Amino acid sequence: MTAIDFSQKIVEMIDVVKKFGDFVANDRINLTVHKGEVHSLLGENGAGKTTLVNCLYGLYRPTQGRIRIKGQEVEISDPNAAIQLGIGMVHQHFMLVDTFTVTQNIILGRETTKMMGVLDIARAEKKVAEISERYGLAINPRDKIQDISVGSQQRVEILKALYRGAEILILDEPTAVLTPQEIQELVMIIRNLTQEGKSIIIITHKLHEIKQVADYCTIIRRGKFIDTVEVDKVTEQELASMMVGREVSFAVEKKAQQKGEQILAIQDLVVKDNRGIAAVNGLNLTLHKGEILGIAGVDGNGQSELVEALTGLRKVAGGSITLRGKEITGSKPKEVINRWNIRTIPEDRQKRGLVMEFDVAENLILETYHDTPFSVRGMLNRDKIYAYADHCTQVYDIRPTNPYLTAKSLSGGNQQKVIIAREVSNDPEVLIASQPTRGLDVGAIEYVHTALVNQRDRGKAVLLISFELDEVMNVSDRIAVIFEGKIVGIVDAIGVDENEIGLMMAGGTP
Ligand SMILES: Nc1ncnc2c1ncn2[C@@H]1O[C@H](COP(=O)(O)OP(=O)(O)O)[C@@H](O)[C@H]1O
Ligand SMILES: [Mg+2]
Known part of the structure; x- marks a missing residue:
């Protein structure tokens, strides 16, 4: 079924190092992609995947290492140079102008004359329609971006890259913004692309997606190259354990737990994201006094929307939240804080947590x-x-x-x-800590963890939301795994198998 031409190495990244100051985001990464191959990059949040592809697309210059495109050693100084080399990229956040049509977006910045004539637009529209047809993208060249779905917008980004002659397409977490049906459509498109000899580099944390579309998978953990494997020869379990790793991180000092009565209950909660899609989709959870309940999950599985609903910042579309049996669903942020005494360490400390000028x-x-x-x-x-x-x-x-x-x-x-x-x-009843250690150094991380454990030891309830599995495992008493807006499993933190959690986080079944 695969159309890989092993005689043609399209991309070779050799011992690529990328540092930001003293921080090593990519530490001697190797990546080889053949013509017609789908190659996935797997790693936890912050592992260095985006950094690596940004080096390939000319957004970053590698600190060390070499890049070859079709066997030729190249310096990719900027995205224009990348496009010249046949490299196209669809970013995590789309870069389209909402009020323009598909075609206007695609030719944006490529106008050969100052004023695009009517004929040029017509010619461009024709070409857009042809590409759409050829790869099954189902894009109408005259639609305005603001009128089409997120999935279609993504296909416009793909089309834009193809229009510019991309032979290698980089997709950075393309499925994170898609509905399950749109994901299946994307899988079909990827198959069409490789049939036509295109090569794909796709970033995703979802193991079943890797199993479904990728031929090879390169695993990166904390900036380090772990391995490149043939996807058919490994199980989801093996991929999960390579992604998460087995290194022990320093344990958090904790006394035995004195778990108390149930304080917070969330039932069948539905919360929509800004696009109107149910980001929290029938979520059930209870929180007890004297416990830290950790929510493990990959970014974008409803965590932010859950916290926003709990803190009154986002409307609840269905279900209920009760505190000591009292309905608090739909409370205003002020009521949540003052009346219900639920306090939050917000995900974005600079926007929501502090007034930076104060x-x-x-x-x-x-x-x-x-x-x-x-x-x-x-x-x-x-x-x-x-x-x-x-x-x-x-x-x-x-x-x-x-x-x-x-x-x-x-x-x-x-x-x-x-x-x-x-x-x-x-002295909150419930403390919600959302990504409380993101971007902090080791000392500060320890401080934050101790603060959470102190709350728990004082009989308070703590809800910890983190993309760092190590953090969730070290700090929590119980671990709930969130995937696509639902809790897909709850386990005791003592004696937990990290591979099992990693697998659930990626949508697999243990
Ligand atoms: N421009 C930058 N400056 C400083 N640090 C960065 C920059 N870009 C990424 N990082 C850091 O590099 C690490 C890897 O980030 P990234 O490549 O975005 O990870 P991934 O895509 O695997 O989630 C993270 O710790 C991130 O904070
Ligand atoms: Mg990334």
Whole structure:
């Protein structure tokens, strides 16, 4: 069935290293793709997949290593150079102008004359229609982008690359934005493309998709090349264990759990994303006092929408959320915080967690400035506010210990400590921690983990949402795996098999 021509190596990336400062995002990665081959890149979030393909597409210059295209060693200085070499890329986020038609988007930046004449547009439309027909893309050249589905928009991006003569197509997590049916359509398109001799590099974390479309798979873990395998010769289990790895990460100090009564219950919850698709799709979960419940899952399986629904930032389309048996579905963000005492360490600490222009003291009282002792008869009491901030910088180890510094002048780890200080000192019933350690260094990570465990040891409930499986496994008492908006399994963290979780995260069945 496959149409691989092993005599033609289309892409060779040899010992590619890419550093950002001291951070090594790609550490001697090797990748070979033949003509007509579908090659998938597999790795957890942050493994370095996008960085690698960005090097191939000329968006980044590798720090070291070589790239050959059709046997020729090349320097790919920018995306134009990549396009000249026959490399096309469909990014995770599309780059289309909404108010333009398909054809206008495709010829954007390629106009040979200043003003595209009517005839040129007509010619371009004809070519777009031909390409669409040939590969089964089902695109109407005259449709406006804003009127077509996300799946169609993605096919326009594919078409744009083909229009420019792409022989090698890079698809960065193309299925993350698609419905299951659109995924099947994409699989068909990929088959059509390889039949015509195109080569595909596809990034996905979903093992069944790899099994379905890819011939070869290269696994990257924490920037390192692990292996390239022939997909038919490995099981989903083997792929999962290569992706997740077996290295032990430092364990979080935890006492035996004193699990209490159920406090939060989520039933058949449905929450739509910005496109109107059910990102949370019939989710059930209960949270108990004195436990950390970790939600493991790959980015984009409904985690953000779940947190937004719980915190009142996003409308609930169906189902219910109850706290101690009381319906809290549809509560406003203020009610969630003040009335239900549910506090959140938000996913985006700079947008949702802090006011970056405010100083540390002001950020610490964002939710309480109108209460005594910070306000008296509507007047802010600055002495009390800064005294409290001094206390917090000590207790929560916020550095430098100067409450007059703006949030934006602090490191990521210290910004996170300000948020933790504010949320935890309000003694929440439920603490939701969404990606609480993203981008933090090892010391700050340990601090955040200890703060979560302290809440749990004080009998509070903690919901931890993280894309880092290690983090979920180390910190949680129970682990729920989210996949496509549903909880697909819940296990005790003690004695858990990480490969089993990795497999569920990728939609496989253990
Ligand atoms: N422009 C950049 N500057 C600094 N760090 C970066 C940059 N791009 C990516 N990184 C870091 O490199 C690592 C790999 O990122 P990425 O290639 O996007 O991972 P993946 O696509 O596998 O999820 C991450 O830790 C990320 O934070
Ligand atoms: Mg990526």
